[in-house]
Amino acid sequence: MLTIIQEHLEEIVAVLLFAIGFTTLLLQRNLIKKIIGFNIMDTAIYLLLTSVGYIEGRTAPILTDGITSAQYYINPIPAGLVLTGIVVSVSVTALMLSLTVRLYRRYHTLDIDRITLMMKGEDD
Amino acid sequence: MQFVQNVPFFSIMLCMVSGIFSAMLPGRAAKWVTAGLAAVVAALNLWLTIFMWGYGESYVYWMGHFPAPWGNELRAGVLESTLAVVFSLIMLLSVLGGMRKLNEQVDHKKVNIVCVMLDLVLAAMMSMLYTNDLFTAYVFIEIMTLTACALIMSRQNGRTMVSAMRYMIMSLLGSGLTLIAITITYNLTGHLLMENIHDSLVELSASGEYATPITVIMGLFFVGLGIKSALYPFHTWLPDAYGYSTPTSSAVLSSIVSKAYIFLLIKIFYRVIGMGLVTSSHVMDLMFVFGVAGMIIGSVNAIFSHDLRRMVAFSSVAQIGYIYAGLGLGTGMGFVAAIYHMLMHACAKSALFVSSSGLADASGNSKRFSDLRGAGFRNPAAGVCFSVAAMSLVGIPVLGGFISKLYLSNAALYRGGIHMWVLLAALAVSTLLNVLYFMKTVITLYRPPREGFQAPAPERSPLSGAAMWGFVALNLLVGLMAQPIVTAITNGLMMFE
Numbered sequence: 001m002l003t004i005i006q007e008h009l010e011e012i013v014a015v016l017l018f019a020i021g022f023t024t025l026l027l028q029r030n031l032i033k034k035i036i037g038f039n040i041m042d043t044a045i046y047l048l049l050t051s052v053g054y055i056e057g058r059t060a061p062i063l064t065d066g067i068t069s070a071q072y073y074i075n076p077i078p079a080g081l082v083l084t085g086i087v088v089s090v091s092v093t094a095l096m097l098s099l100t101v102r103l104y105r106r107y108h109t110l111d112i113d114r115i116t117l118m119m120k121g122e123d124d
Numbered sequence: 125m126q127f128v129q130n131v132p133f134f135s136i137m138l139c140m141v142s143g144i145f146s147a148m149l150p151g152r153a154a155k156w157v158t159a160g161l162a163a164v165v166a167a168l169n170l171w172l173t174i175f176m177w178g179y180g181e182s183y184v185y186w187m188g189h190f191p192a193p194w195g196n197e198l199r200a201g202v203l204e205s206t207l208a209v210v211f212s213l214i215m216l217l218s219v220l221g222g223m224r225k226l227n228e229q230v231d232h233k234k235v236n237i238v239c240v241m242l243d244l245v246l247a248a249m250m251s252m253l254y255t256n257d258l259f260t261a262y263v264f265i266e267i268m269t270l271t272a273c274a275l276i277m278s279r280q281n282g283r284t285m286v287s288a289m290r291y292m293i294m295s296l297l298g299s300g301l302t303l304i305a306i307t308i309t310y311n312l313t314g315h316l317l318m319e320n321i322h323d324s325l326v327e328l329s330a331s332g333e334y335a336t337p338i339t340v341i342m343g344l345f346f347v348g349l350g351i352k353s354a355l356y357p358f359h360t361w362l363p364d365a366y367g368y369s370t371p372t373s374s375a376v377l378s379s380i381v382s383k384a385y386i387f388l389l390i391k392i393f394y395r396v397i398g399m400g401l402v403t404s405s406h407v408m409d410l411m412f413v414f415g416v417a418g419m420i421i422g423s424v425n426a427i428f429s430h431d432l433r434r435m436v437a438f439s440s441v442a443q444i445g446y447i448y449a450g451l452g453l454g455t456g457m458g459f460v461a462a463i464y465h466m467l468m469h470a471c472a473k474s475a476l477f478v479s480s481s482g483l484a485d486a487s488g489n490s491k492r493f494s495d496l497r498g499a500g501f502r503n504p505a506a507g508v509c510f511s512v513a514a515m516s517l518v519g520i521p522v523l524g525g526f527i528s529k530l531y532l533s534n535a536a537l538y539r540g541g542i543h544m545w546v547l548l549a550a551l552a553v554s555t556l557l558n559v560l561y562f563m564k565t566v567i568t569l570y571r572p573p574r575e576g577f578q579a580p581a582p583e584r585s586p587l588s589g590a591a592m593w594g595f596v597a598l599n600l601l602v603g604l605m606a607q608p609i610v611t612a613i614t615n616g617l618m619m620f621e
Contacts, residue, residue: 018304025297034293041300045307052311077316081259085303088266092296095270099277099289106282112289119286 010051017044031100031110035093042089046082053078131172132185132198132254135165135208139247143240151235155223158239162216162246169208173612176202182619184256192317197256199318203463203616204253206609207387210467211253213598214379214474215246221478221591222372229279229370238278238372241271245376252384258306258396259316261388265302265352269295272381275373276365287364294351294361301348305341309396312337318396329401338397342407345392350411353385355448356418359441363429366437371481374433375474378440383470386447390459393451395620403454412452412543416550418445423557432484432496435561436476439517442554443469449547450532453539456617461531463613464606468516468524471602475513475595482506482588483569488580493568495577500569502579507569509592514562516599519555523603529555531610 005012017040024037053075061073100110107115142161146154176182182201189195219242230238248268255261269292276288310316312334313324328334351358366374393402402408422441429435447469450462486502487495500507516523529551536547573579602609 018300022297022300025293025300031289038296038300041296042303045300045304048304049307049310052307078310081310084259084263088263092266092270092292095273096289096292096296099273099285099292103285103289106285112286112293115286116290119282122282 011048014044014048014051017041017047020044029111029113031096031103031112034112035096035100038096039089039093042085046085049078049082049085053082126175128171128175129183129185129200131168131205132200132250133187135168135212135250136198136247136254138165138168139243139250143243143247146236146239146243149236151227151232151239154236154239155219155226158242159216159219159223161243162212162219165246165250166209166212166216169205169212172200173202173205173209176200176205177612182616185254193315193320196260197317198254199256200254201616201619202612203619206612206616207463207467208250208253210598210602211249211380211383211470212246214470215242215376217591217594217598218372218375218379218474218478221588221595222370222375222481223587224585225371225481225588226278231280234278238275238370241274241278242372242376244268244271245275245380249380249384252388256318257316258309258318258321258392262299262303262306265299265385265388268381268384269299269352272377275377276369278373279368279370281368283364283368287361287368290361291365294358298348298351298358301344301351305344305348308337308344309341312341318391321396322398325397325401338401339405339407342393342397342402342405343410345389346407346411349385349389349392350414350448353382353389354441354444355414356421356441356445357414359418359422359444362441363425363434363437366440366477367431367434371478374437374477378437378477379470379474382440382444383466386444386466387463390451390463391620394459394617399454399456408452408454410452411448412454412546415445415448415450415452416546418442419449419550419554420445420557423554423561427557427561430493432480432493432565433477435565436473436480439476439558439561440469440473442558443473443517446528446532446554449550450535453535453543453547455535455539456614457531457535457538459617460610460613461528461535463617464524464531464610465528467609468528468602471524471595471598472513472516475509475592475599476517478588478595479506479509479513479592482592483510485583486580488578493565494574496565496568497571497577498569498573498579500566505589505592509595510569511566512596512599514566516603518558518562523599524606525603527603527606527610 021037021041025034028034055074058072058074061076103115107118142157146157185198187196226235248264251264273288273292276291277284313321315321354362366378419442422438422445426435426438429438447462447466450458482503483499483506486499516525519525519529536544
């Protein structure tokens with residue numbers, strides 16, 4: 001059991017972080033905390049991807065000293081996926097934050113339940 | 125390689141490039157660019173469909189001419205191109221039908237931005253239809269989420285902002301689950317292209333290893349994309365998001381955005397994981413249960429809603445339930461019925477949203493059903509459009525809904541067992557409930573107005589009238605051309621394997 005935990009430490013941490021982020025995004029009523037939860041959730045996935053993509057003792061596949069054997073390099077695709085994912089989550093975070101600013105200016109609270117209640121009270 | 129085989133790539137790139145141009149153009153020109161784009165994409169894909177019909181098999185398009193496993197790929201078959209034609213036609217009609225409303229309800233400096241979003245929705249739709257790469261699919265899932273959120277708040281008031289926020293929250297939960305499913309798939313197989321993943325998964329399952337992770341992947345994909353396509357019980361964001369936005373946004377959201385996720389899920393289950401593995405797990409049963417529950421509860425909610433557009437929105441929950449119940453049968457026939465229902469529902473629901481805004485206008489924007497009396501006479505095009513689409517969803521023969529219900533019950537009969545009884549009973553109950561609320565509305569539209577009701581001055585709008593007749597024609601076509609469409613779906617699904 002202990003060896004399993006030691007061997008898969010990153011994966012276990014990633015899954016725990018994913019769970020924390022997911023529940024924060026789902027259950028927190030504060031919009032800013034929801035956005036933080038979303039970021040934790042996405043970062044956990046990137047941790048999972050990078051930890052699987054990295055092999056100890058190998059380097060990034062950039063040809064500098066003439067070594068062409070694939071055994072000395074790691075697979076660059078997971079890193080590429082993580083980069084793409086980061087771009088996506090940055091833009092999503094920006095959009096969520098701007099929406100939050102708008103909602104706060106209109107309702108003067110960050111609590112999504114109270115905002116929903118106030119919205120139902122007003123006519124459109 | 126013939127020139128027509130470039131169409132999938134052209135469709136995606138055209139949408140992206142028009143998005144850039146729409147951002148620079150003034151609102152009026154941008155709207156025509158979007159409408160023209162949808163028309164061009166529809167025509168191109170029609171050309172491809174005719175070609176594919178003769179070609180008889182699917183083909184893989186290498187982006188950048190790098191062979192698999194390195195390059196990114198598109199893949200086209202007759203099913204994808206048929207769906208692309210229908211969805212771009214819906215986009216064209218929704219833009220034309222809602223064009224005047226866009227001027228009224230959107231800040232006129234921002235109309236071109238709404239058009240950018242519409243272009244990007246079409247781009248994401250085309251990519252999700254044609255892509256052969258899971259991570260590309262994920263990127264376009266996110267693009268679709270962002271653009272859909274922007275479309276919801278294109279009409280700016282408190283309700284749309286709150287519903288956009290709630291949509292984003294639910295959608296992000298869905299994307300998170302989808303992304304971790306893709307990550308685990310990549311960890312297990314080391315591939316991102318669909319065919320390669322499928323081959324590795326078949327090998328893995330034959331060796332008996334990793335049975336649990338594969339089930340987990342299926343569950344994550346199902347819940348993730350189920351949340352995003354508003355499957356009951358994850359539908360809580362839907363009524364507000366569809367009910368209060370501009371008619372174009374509602375039509376596009378209900379008929380294109382949610383369908384793209386369902387099609388992606390079908391593609392993942394049918395092509396990436398493979399029917400053999402999917403049917404032996406219990407994920408399909410879960411799908412079936414949620415679908416059947418959605419069929420009933422969506423309709424019940426629709427009966428109790430007092431606002432026309434919210435009613436139409438809740439009926440979406442029921443119709444999405446039909447699609448998932450069909451998929452949940454876990455047979456080829458169930459998939460065919462579900463895909464046909466998806467197509468039919470996309471045509472009918474966009475028609476309902478566009479026409480119900482026309483009807484509400486003809487009744488002084490009142491929310492009460494009693495004020496809708498006689499609206500069918502005040503705006504004849506909208507009245508006919510609403511009635512045809514409603515009858516299609518109820519399942520009157522000749523129209524698409526009848527045929528999809530026929531195929532669904534047929535698939536249930538061939539499935540047999542408890543699935544058959546449950547689905548047949550749910551179909552019967554749900555159809556009755558559909559009749560209750562849709563026929564009530566259609567009859568209301570053609571009753572004499574309430575005493576003392578002041579009808580607003582009629583507004584002439586030939587463009588949206590033409591769009592509504594276009595919707596009528598589209599709905600009739602989907603019903604009348606059911607046989608070729610079903611053949612295309614069946615052949616397309618066979619090409620998936």
